[in-house]
Amino acid sequence: MTRLFLNAIQTVRSPRPPGSKAPRRWLFMLAISLLLHLSLIKWGSEMLGIQQSASHPAPIVIATLIGLPPVAKPILSPTPVAPKPAPVKPKAQKKTISRPQKISAEPEVPDTPIRETRTPILPTDAVSNIALGNAAEPVPITDNAANAATPTAPVPAAPPTASPTAAPSPTANALHFQTKPPPSAELKYDVEALSKGQTYHGGGKITWQTDGSHYTINGEAGVLFISALDFKSTGEINGFGVAPTLYTEKKFRKPPTSTTFQRDQNTITFSASANNYPRTGGEQDRASIVWQLASIGRGDASQIIPGSVIDLFVAGDKDAETWRFQVLGQEDIKVSTGTVKTWHLARKPQLGSTEKTLDIWLAPEQQWYPVRLRFTEKDGDYLDMSLSNLKQLVASAAPG
Template identity: 30%
Template sequence: MPFFPFRRPRPNAGEPSDAAPQSAAPRRWGRWALAVLIVAGLHWSAVRWFERNRQPENPPPETPPVQIELLTPKPVAPAPAPKPAPVPKPVAPAPKPAPAAPPAAPILSAATPQPDAPAAASGVAASAPAAASGLAQPAAPAPASASQSAQAAQAPASGDTFNVPPSGELRYDTLVNGMMNQTGTIHWTHDGPHYEMVVSIPLPFVGPYVYSSKGHIDGFGIAPEQYSEQRGRRAADVAIFNRETKQIVYTKTPQAQPLADGAQDRFSVVMQLSSLVRGAPDRYKPGVTRQFSVADNDSSEIWSIETVGDETVQTRGGFTNARHFTRLPRKEGDRRKLDIWLAPSIGWLPVRILQTEPNGMQLELLWAGKLAAPAAADQGSDAGTPDASEESAPDARDAAKP
């Protein structure tokens, strides 16, 4: 048998071939990788489309302007009551003409006294025609000091003008890191001397975040007595504002801190700011900064909230003009931010609240209307702006939908 050195021996029929599996394996892995890339691309496109169609396009908070005025807590004065419409004075009826005197001699003798009549008789006769005419004599003008004292009694005391928002159940769309979440609510009630505020924010997988504040109204505005935070299923952390000992005590820590005049908690400060702006909206111009003493669940600190300016906020009901406020950094490297937008069309209530946590998580509340009409008429909105009750009608119908 001749020898062929370059001839490859043929495999036997019963032996398996290794060439086919080696060439098919790369093709199979390539098809799987291509399928994974296609599915990932489709999911990414769907997420982007969902974000564009569900998330309102609100611009990021602007850089605060340069501070031009610093406002510190001081006693507040109630907003002046609207002046009642002047009541028209009743028109006096025309005097009836005196009856015609009969042609008798006594009338002539009464107008012309006799020489032997005393001088007093002539004086009485002279005043008789004036009395008979029926015309009242004008009253003497009141002294100027009395009118000035009445105006001084109606003038409000010196301090910030303060107008508490009316009671109502407020509804907000909640967004977590820009993704639409369930609907949150702010329960706000006040009966004059007392108030209560409960903020409920639903979060997936961890349960709702519930913040509660209750207290009274004093000479510095809203005065919390108890503030609690409950995050998910954890026990609530409570801060007690002891007005007798002038201290704030906490259940989370044994330390106590002094209670300053006008002190607030993390959420009552929103209604305190709203009440101040409702009382004097023209005072809060860009650059104006107001300081608040704010207590958390374990400490108290000074917040400097600065007016950024008027902006447009997009909610489910459309575009709304609002005034933007931002909390300035409390210390160097402070990464927690808070931005508040108050809208005059809904009585200077918050139309948007954006909180940025130190880890970058953003929690946002966007106005979605009222669940119930306020108990009192809204006197805080500007003249010519629509009433909040007009916007609440379609939103109440939306709330009934599943």
């Protein structure tokens, strides 16, 4: 086809005779031929392109359009919230505790006596320690403690090493001791005190008066002509024995105090503190405790046997506690009036404590009167009261 095109060009360029019409006809034919050729060339090119596309398909590119996420709003960090405090248990409201528990606490009942206030024995400032039952600063006990003591069951053949009984519960009040208070009497004592290696001497007196229904106790003690303590207890004689209603005491260089056993409200209150305890029967004060022990022995001697214990709830000048006395056995002791057969009872402090020991000697042959009292400190200092004179009095409960 290209050759034909070249031949046509050469023919056009060949000289023609003048006046000949042939060249025009050839030019016209040449133009038509060129158009046909161009059409064929274009058609062939398109056909070749189609075949090439069919034999070699164009690669397909697949694009996945992922929409952009919406613009997130700025998020502010939350303000940390403080954890709510744990709920606080409401404090228990004060209430009159079941004896012998203090209003503000509920400790367990100890098996041994609770502590007393320890006051050194001195001829001046501390002579106030010379007192019967000068136990103070007690720790209250719980509702399981009893008002009256519960001794080991009376068994004449019981060995001296019998273990003490447990503190009784309030229901044990119905099992109180048989009691019979001693007759009225005035007891005078020789007082000997040892303090820091120095020995001091003095005197004391306790007056016990009763008409069988009421009683009055007046006491005093001193050394070197100084009155260390004056005390007084008044009350009734009932089914529990000695039942105090009012106890007062005046220590050397200290204001007087009073402890009231309120019958109408059945409570024990103190002028020296806001403490109070329920009164259910059998409670004692520092002065009456000795005479209650004497009444127990006099009521039935079989209640006092070696190895037994007697628990009595005792109120001091500003608090109260259970005093546990152990019966140590029978002893013959010498006093100013001679040799006396006695029962020795002792209130022992807790193991490892610095409290004093209280020893009491009761004379069965002399109406169970306390013929000797001794208070011993941990360091060995002591206050000893030994009977020097005993005088029977006319039955009376009038204050003296």
